[in-house]
Amino acid sequence: MTKLTRRQTLGLIGGTAALAATPLIAKPAYANTSIKVGALRFTSHAASFVAFERGYFADAGLDVEFEFFQAAQPMALAIASGDADYAVTAISGALVSLAERGATKVIGGALSEEQGIDGQKIVASNAAFADGVTSPAALAGRTWAVTQAGSSFHYMGSKISGAEGVEVEFQPLQGVGNIIGALRSDQVDAWSIVPHIAKPLAAGGAINIIGDVADYLPNYQVTTVFTSTANAAEERAKTEAFLAAFARGAADFNAALVDKTEGEDGAEEMVQLIHNYVYTDRELDAARPAIVNGAMRINEGAALNTTSVEDQLNWFKSEGLVDQAASMENLVDTSYVDTM
Amino acid sequence: MADTTHHSLGAQTERTAAGADKPHSAGEANTTVRYRGGGFRTHSIFWVGPVVFVVLIAVWEWGTQTGFISNLTLPKPSDVLGTFGELWRTGTLFEHLIPSLTRFAVGSAMGCLAGVIIGVMIGLFSHVRAGLVPVVAAIFPIPKIALLPLFIIWFGIGEGSKYALIALGTFTPMVVATYGAVDNVDRTLIRMGQSFSLSWASIVRKIVLPGAMPGIFSGLRVSLAIGIILLVAAEMLGARRGIGAYILEAGSLYDLERLFAGVIILSALGVVVNFVLGLIEDRVLRWRS
Amino acid sequence: MDLRVDALSHRYGNLEVLSDISLDIPAGQVVSIIGPSGCGKSTLLRFIGGLERPSEGQIIQRGQPPEGSLNPLTYVFQDFALLPWRTVAGNIALVLEDHGLGSARQDEIITNVLARTKLSEFRDALPKQLSGGMKQRVAIARALAVNPAVMLMDEPLSALDSQTRELLMDDLIDLWARERFTAVYVTHNLAEAVRLGHQIVVLSRRPGKIREIITIETPLDARRRSDPELASIEERLWSVMRDEAQAADLELVDG
Numbered sequence: 052m053t054k055l056t057r058r059q060t061l062g063l064i065g066g067t068a069a070l071a072a073t074p075l076i077a078k079p080a081y082a083n084t085s086i087k088v089g090a091l092r093f094t095s096h097a098a099s100f101v102a103f104e105r106g107y108f109a110d111a112g113l114d115v116e117f118e119f120f121q122a123a124q125p126m127a128l129a130i131a132s133g134d135a136d137y138a139v140t141a142i143s144g145a146l147v148s149l150a151e152r153g154a155t156k157v158i159g160g161a162l163s164e165e166q167g168i169d170g171q172k173i174v175a176s177n178a179a180f181a182d183g184v185t186s187p188a189a190l191a192g193r194t195w196a197v198t199q200a201g202s203s204f205h206y207m208g209s210k211i212s213g214a215e216g217v218e219v220e221f222q223p224l225q226g227v228g229n230i231i232g233a234l235r236s237d238q239v240d241a242w243s244i245v246p247h248i249a250k251p252l253a254a255g256g257a258i259n260i261i262g263d264v265a266d267y268l269p270n271y272q273v274t275t276v277f278t279s280t281a282n283a284a285e286e287r288a289k290t291e292a293f294l295a296a297f298a299r300g301a302a303d304f305n306a307a308l309v310d311k312t313e314g315e316d317g318a319e320e321m322v323q324l325i326h327n328y329v330y331t332d333r334e335l336d337a338a339r340p341a342i343v344n345g346a347m348r349i350n351e352g353a354a355l356n357t358t359s360v361e362d363q364l365n366w367f368k369s370e371g372l373v374d375q376a377a378s379m380e381n382l383v384d385t386s387y388v389d390t391m
Numbered sequence: 392m393a394d395t396t397h398h399s400l401g402a403q404t405e406r407t408a409a410g411a412d413k414p415h416s417a418g419e420a421n422t423t424v425r426y427r428g429g430g431f432r433t434h435s436i437f438w439v440g441p442v443v444f445v446v447l448i449a450v451w452e453w454g455t456q457t458g459f460i461s462n463l464t465l466p467k468p469s470d471v472l473g474t475f476g477e478l479w480r481t482g483t484l485f486e487h488l489i490p491s492l493t494r495f496a497v498g499s500a501m502g503c504l505a506g507v508i509i510g511v512m513i514g515l516f517s518h519v520r521a522g523l524v525p526v527v528a529a530i531f532p533i534p535k536i537a538l539l540p541l542f543i544i545w546f547g548i549g550e551g552s553k554y555a556l557i558a559l560g561t562f563t564p565m566v567v568a569t570y571g572a573v574d575n576v577d578r579t580l581i582r583m584g585q586s587f588s589l590s591w592a593s594i595v596r597k598i599v600l601p602g603a604m605p606g607i608f609s610g611l612r613v614s615l616a617i618g619i620i621l622l623v624a625a626e627m628l629g630a631r632r633g634i635g636a637y638i639l640e641a642g643s644l645y646d647l648e649r650l651f652a653g654v655i656i657l658s659a660l661g662v663v664v665n666f667v668l669g670l671i672e673d674r675v676l677r678w679r680s
Numbered sequence: 681m682d683l684r685v686d687a688l689s690h691r692y693g694n695l696e697v698l699s700d701i702s703l704d705i706p707a708g709q710v711v712s713i714i715g716p717s718g719c720g721k722s723t724l725l726r727f728i729g730g731l732e733r734p735s736e737g738q739i740i741q742r743g744q745p746p747e748g749s750l751n752p753l754t755y756v757f758q759d760f761a762l763l764p765w766r767t768v769a770g771n772i773a774l775v776l777e778d779h780g781l782g783s784a785r786q787d788e789i790i791t792n793v794l795a796r797t798k799l800s801e802f803r804d805a806l807p808k809q810l811s812g813g814m815k816q817r818v819a820i821a822r823a824l825a826v827n828p829a830v831m832l833m834d835e836p837l838s839a840l841d842s843q844t845r846e847l848l849m850d851d852l853i854d855l856w857a858r859e860r861f862t863a864v865y866v867t868h869n870l871a872e873a874v875r876l877g878h879q880i881v882v883l884s885r886r887p888g889k890i891r892e893i894i895t896i897e898t899p900l901d902a903r904r905r906s907d908p909e910l911a912s913i914e915e916r917l918w919s920v921m922r923d924e925a926q927a928a929d930l931e932l933v934d935g
Contacts, residue, residue: 124643131463144644152463152645199643200631222548222629223636229628232540238548238629372644583761586731587751587775587826597774601765678765680808 084289085114089126089138092119092329094247094345095162095274096139100328101321102300111292122226124199130155130279137278137293142363144201144372146277150382151374156283157360159276159294159353159388161301164265168309170347171273172249173211173262178237180259187262191217193240196230199223201372203273206363207243209370211267234258247345270391272359273347283384294353294387301349308346318343354389466647474652488656491622491633494550495660498557498625499618506562506614507607510569514603515595520570531563536624548629560621561614568613572606573599605679608672615664619657634660681743681752681829681862682706688727688737690720696887697723701737703881703890705830710856710863710900712877714870716921716928720888721866722834728864729753729832745829750779754828758835760815762807762822768794769803772822789825796855797821813844817851824859831863837872849875857901870914870921875903880913882920885928892920 088103090096099117102108108115120126123140130138131154139161140146149155164170175184183189195208205221212219222239224230227248233239235257243264252258264271276297282290307313307321322342323335330338350356357379364382367373448468454460455467478484509527512519535556542552576599584594626635634656641649685703689696697720705711705728713721726732728739730753745752762771769790776786794800797817807815816836823831837845849872855861856876867873873880874896882891896903896913903910 128645144646148645149463152461154463200640201644221631223627223631223639224629225627225639229540229543233543233548233629236544238543373646577761579757579759579761580763582731583755583757584774586729586753586755588778589775590778593778597777598763601763604765676765678806678808680764 083112083114084292085116086136086289086293087116087118087134088293089118089120089129089135090328091121091123091126092331093245094325094329094342095245095347095349097304097325097329098161098297098301098349099139100300100325101303102296104324104327105300105303107296107299108293111296113289113292113296127155127277130277133279133281136282137276137290137297139274139276141203141274142206142272142360143203144367147364147367147373147377147382150280151377153280153381155277156280156384157275157277157355157382158283158290158384159297160272160274160350160355160391161276161353162273162347163350163356163359164268164271164273165348166265166269168265168348169246169344171207171243171245171264172253172260173241173243173264174234174249174253174258175241175261176234176237176239176258177256179240180261184240185259185261187211187241187267188215188217190215190219190241193219194222195219196224196233196239196242197221198225198227198230201367201370204243205370206366207264207268207271208241209366211243211262211264214267231257245345245347247341250344251341268359270356270359272356272363275355275360276353283387290387298351298353301353302351304346304349305351308343309348352389353387354391355383355385356391357383357385358391462647466651470648471651471655474648475655478652484656487632487634487637490630491626491635492660494553494557494625494633495618495622497550498554498621499561499615501554502558502561502618503565503611503614505558506565506610507569509562510566510607510610511573511595511600511603513566513570514573515599523566524570527563527566530559531567535560535621536627539624539628543628552628553625553630556625557618557621561618564617565607565610565614568610569603569607572603572610575606576602605676608668608676612665612668615668616661619661619664622657681741681745683728683830683862683864684740684742685724685728686738686740688724688734688739690723690727690734690736691887698727698734699887699889701888701890703893705862705864707743707829707862708860709878710865710876712865712867712873712880713883714867714873714880714917714921715883715888716885716925717868718928718931719883719885719924721868721883724883724888725755725832725834725864725866728830729755731755746827749827749829751775751826752829754823754826754831756816756819756823756831756833756836758838760807760812760819760839762815762818764807767804767806768799768810768818768821771807771818772825775822775826793821793824796824796858797851811844812840813848816840816848820852820855829862831861833863833865835867836865838867838869845872852876853900853903870917874910874914874917875905876900880917882917885924885931891924 088099090099099115103115103117118129118135120129123143124145126135126138127140127143127146127149129135131149142157146155146157150157173187179193184193190212195204195212197204197208199205200221200223208219208221219241222233224233224239227244230239230242231248231252234242241261249258249260253260276294278290304321307317311318313321322339325342326335326338330341333341360383361379364373364377364379368375368377451460451465452468455462455465475484478487509523513523513527514520538559539552539556542555546552546555580598580602581594584598589597622633623635623638626633627639630636634653638650638653638657641647641653683705685701685705688698688701690698701724703711713724715721723732727734730739741752763774766774772790772793773786776789781789790803791800794803797820799814799817799821802810802814802818807818810818816839819836837848840848853876856863865873865876878896878900880894880896882894883889884891894913894917896910898907898909
């Protein structure tokens with residue numbers, strides 16, 4: 052109980068400080084507007100947390116309230132239904148379907164795979180590893196865990212096995228927790244997952260890291276910023292204000308934890324800030340390695356890698372997971388950020 | 392009193408004989424007793440159900456065609472029908488239906504059979520009752536879906552965990568229904584059996600079990616419906632084929648047409664199971680008045 | 681075979697229901713037991729047939745049951761106790777199946793008892809198709825099938841309407857005239873007791889004690905509904921029972 056209280060107090064102080072500072076630092080670029088930002092309690096959503104804690108949203112004239120979700124899919128539905136305004140998520144079959152139905156639009160890029168930066172890992176269960184699955188080339192005939200058909204795990208597994216010229220069998224297990232359980236008990240053979248989950252499990256001997264996703268999918272646009280079509284089309288000023296503040300948060304995050312140009316103190320300050328939102332059930336010392344390990348680059352200026360997005364869209368179509376008529380025009384609004 | 396009765400009866404006869412053109416003119420007016428026994432009785436009108444169905448679907452189709460109902464809210468019924476056509480033509484329907492029906496049949500057969508056996512034992516033996524009723528009461532409210540990850544460790548990610556989930560889900564309501572049914576067997580019939588010195592086995596086989604049949608059948612209805620519900624849960628983990636997996640995949644892709652097609656298949660499965668059960672029940676329980 | 685009830689008493693906890701009952705049931709006779717409601721007469725019948733155990737006293741069997749008796753002490757219940765899922769023949773077969781008679785012998789017995797109770801044409805009917813009186817005749821046929829030494833009849837006519845009761849009473853008298861069976865006949869109906877009993881045992885209200893035993897010499901088949909002698913016996917019985925019945929009626933159910 053005391054821990055919670057302390058954290059709430061910290062949050063309050065941070066929030067109050069940000070609000071109090073606002074009028075002194077800069078004039079809002081946009082009239083004070085309240086928006087709801089959907090978020091998962093993952094390090095990959097840190098840019099929004101930083102922008103909030105450091106007052107960048109307030110600077111932009113946005114009064115932000117976070118809506119926390121347990122999974123990406125309900126968050127996408129919340130954007131479609133108007134219960135949240137902006138969120139960050141992986142490109143999934145659901146997101147494409149919702150975009151085709153005119154409900155959502157991808158407006159920017161967030162997390163990217165980048166060679167040289169620690170990214171998502173390809174992992175194998177102990178039994179599979181002992182049986183010779185020590186590299187992705189040995190995956191022929193093995194099972195690959197996915198949350199659901201059309202999830203990013205499905206995309207990665209398909210691309211990796213395709214690149215190695217092997218067939219894998221996809222095993223839908225709904226949740227990350229289920230997948231970890233199934234891997235630990237050797238019920239599935241392989242999976243790909245963000246480093247802050249992969250590394251501690253591998254260190255504990257539960258699974259084995261057998262490769263990097265970045266080697267197969269360089270510049271993979273893992274997550275994107277998206278909003279409702281209405282916001283993208285009719286609320287230009289608000290959307291721009293959000294993206295600008297988000298990009299400032301992303302820049303701070305990259306500097307502190309990815310490029311590490313802010314030194315030890317800068318990194319520690321960032322970890323503490325993120326800990327207000329992520330791994331709140333652990334002590335700071337226990338959460339620190341997971342936060343540091345999970346730091347992947349968030350695109351500068353929320354730039355969007357449309358080549359990667361298009362590759363993903365084409366893959367969904369080729370697998371028959373989305374309507375064959377689905378188009379980039381319906382999925383992405385490229386008018387907000389730089390594209391790559 | 393008797394006089395009045397006679398008088399009015401006479402007047403009635405007279406008026407009937409005289410016809411309508413000569414109204415009765417006596418001082419006391421005759422009134423018909425008002426009928427007040429109506430209502431509170433439902434009778435079946437066979438055509439209303441289908442008509443309501445058709446009207447609902449027509450309104451739904453019209454709404455989605457005109458955009459009055461957005462395509463985010465509901466799919467077009469015609470598109471759902473199209474999805475069915477596709478499922479049928481490509482043979483995917485049976486690709487999904489057969490594994491699901493197998494899981495449903497094997498899982499609920501195991502669960503219901505075990506449930507009846509344990510239920511009868513609880514009904515017959517005080518020690519079993521004292522020992523197992525609390526256990527069953529403890530298992531009953533557990534959402535079986537929560538145990539799925541555990542089942543995967545115990546029974547493997549293949550068919551084993553799916554059978555186990557459906558079996559456990561159908562087992563508990565079957566136990567409760569069965570021992571309730573055994574408790575409700577007419578005690579005078581059992582005493583009759585004893586008074587004719589029937590053996591214990593004869594009393595159980597010829598009196599207790601047939602007497603518990605109506606209760607067992609109503610338990611079956613509940614259990615099998617739960618079995619169908621659990622089919623979706625069972626196919627959450629490690630299933631690429633099956634109606635449940637199909638629905639879950641459609642949901643995760645936000646593909647409303649397939650989602651609805653899958654849900655309709657499940658609901659049709661429920662109707663068919665209920666109908667077949669009704670036929671069997673009519674045969675087996677022919678003796679019921 | 682005769683039965684003797686010997687100094688029988690019974691209590692449920694502190695509640696004494698039967699007190700020091702001694703009674704002879706000679707072969708070939710019908711003993712009627714009457715008493716106000718709650719006097720323990722049905723309980724007494726359950727002791728006689730061994731369905732319950734008395735606190736004190738015993739039931740003594742004198743002599744051997746007749747050759748071929750499958751169930752010497754056989755009950756006929758107030759609510760018939762027929763299995764609704766078995767046909768008339770099936771209900772009778774139920775009490776024969778455990779004796780390993782072979783299907784031919786079993787079939788022979790069923791045909792025989794159905795003929796004796798005039799039920800032959802209803803052999804394949806289900807209980808739900810039969811009237812109350814017919815159901816009780818099936819129950820009597822079932823009792824006859826095991827060739828009992830003593831029939832223990834627990835208000836067999838109480839669930840029937842009065843006309844059916846009269847008809848069935850005549851049937852029972854006919855049956856007795858032909859078969860001379862031994863029976864204990866529990867009832868709360870004075871007319872039935874008087875028509876069917878060679879002896880009439882009157883029990884007092886709880887705790888049930890024997891108030892009086894009346895013996896009627898007129899043979900069963902010679903008794904008529906309008907017989908003034910029977911009417912006067914009935915009148916006497918009523919005067920004995922009246923106060924008991926009234927007092928029993930005023931008692932709280934749970935004492």
